[in-house]
Amino acid sequence: MSLIELTNLEVTIGHKTILKSIDLTIEEGTVTAFVGPSGSGKTTLLRTLNLLQIPTSGRLRVGDTEVIGGKINKRDIRQIRNHSTMVFQQFHLFKNYTILQNVVQPLVLSGRFSRKEAEIIAHESLEKVDLAAFEN
Template identity: 40%
Template structure:
């Protein structure tokens, strides 16, 4: 079995297929680029892989786990939350949280997670000091992890900046860091280079290649062929909701 398997994904709205019978496989550390014109169904496919929308039919397996299966009974919200963490997404417009600093944007999810852990710990261990130590330890761990990710993405000096104070590239890298802190099995990008000038596109390519060196599995949707050729291991071409071409990219 492959690391990621998307099988028979279909999504229809008002009896009209937006994506139909999508199948592909991806190995760990590979980069898949989904190419297609606007309206080809790329974004819908990505949203369904991210479980932002749920496909009408199909199955998604990641690292031997069933992440979605349309034959399975309805997933509870709690379960859905857990599965969301397996799949990271960098939105086209990043959707950073404007009221939080770069560091807080990145650590928010883990901090909320830790809150639950601390509450659980408090129920088990009544000793106040121990609980305090425990929460301090967790906080420190989050900070160290976030700092490392942000440093690696060249944002070490932006920890306390707010999103509106960042350049386009810095915002994108913050969005990447925010997704990476959850150790997602796969990181998805929605049009990471759309309407960018060539020098910025180069920046994006180098960031993606760096992630690739760390064996981060990625799925990227784009309509820019040149960009696709430079980052992809596999390319899928979509049109009218279907895969019309699938190829391995021997770029090295």
């Protein structure tokens, strides 16, 4: 089964249809880039993938969670966001936290890890990208 699947997805904001008839399948372990002119809807598409933007109609599946545009509840949103990550063009770290705490906190908030587990994962992740020396 593919990791992400969009079927006939539409996003309308106000009177403007921004995404129309989007069919897209993304396989696990692959890298996909969206390329297109400014205003063509790349950011809107990414925001829709984790339900920062609610699709008006169509189907969206991320992993095992499938939602139907226009019929999305808070539980769906939580489930999809628990299994996705987004790095924004402009991103913000918590300035009163250490680097380690910045990585730990989202893992704990996701409800999937205890603080101890999250600290181990965060430390290993920072090591992988050569940032462990800065974690405190």
